[in-house]
Amino acid sequence: MRRWLLVLLLAAGCGQADKPYTPRQAAAPPAASEEAGSTPTPTVETVRLGPELSVGIDWPADADLALLKGFTDLYLDSWRAVQTGDDGYLDRVEGAAAAEAHAWVRGFRGAKVRGQARLYALNVRAVVGDGAEVGACVDESGLRLLSRTGRELARQPAWTRGPYLQAVVLRRDDDGGWRVKDFRHDLKGCA
Secondary structure (H helix, E strand, O other): OHHHHHHHHHHHHOOOOOOOOOOOOOOOOOOHHHOOOOOOOOEEEEEEEEOOEEEEEEEOOOOOHHHHHHHHHHHHHHHHHHHHOOOHHHHHEOHHHHHHHHHHHHOOOOOEEEEEEEEEEEEEEEEEOOEEEEEEEEEOOOEEEEOOOOOEOOOOOHHHOOOEEEEEEEEEOOOOOEEEEEEEEEOOOOO
């Protein structure tokens, strides 16, 4: 028994030699955006468009806000136009997108909308030169279409039933702002 114990002790001592100690390199200081308290985090904003209509926006962390706002500002201004008749949203669109946006707003003539819509999974899908594509999931299931008298319609439109993917193609203006030149929709891609 002592012999086996001696063999085990000798075998343990005959292993590989320990590597020499080398001090670890100091970590690089955190970038300004990673410093304590300033790490970008996703935020949720609720924008009121009237006493009975609002839009919740789930802003992602580390995003190009100017591009995302090219999408969200048009979305908000379009619902404002439905509520108030203000046509300021037309300053954010051009070409075929202007005609499509105008037809969409005009389609609500005489009706009212209440509730809350939600924009989430906002992302910049591509940027090429002075053009970009921005996408988002749009959930309008919390909205209700009302008649002129303010009564909720018994049968709500299909767009209130579930989220859908919407993308816009943007073009940078001479003043550096972004204008929507095309819309893309897909019923798939947003759960």
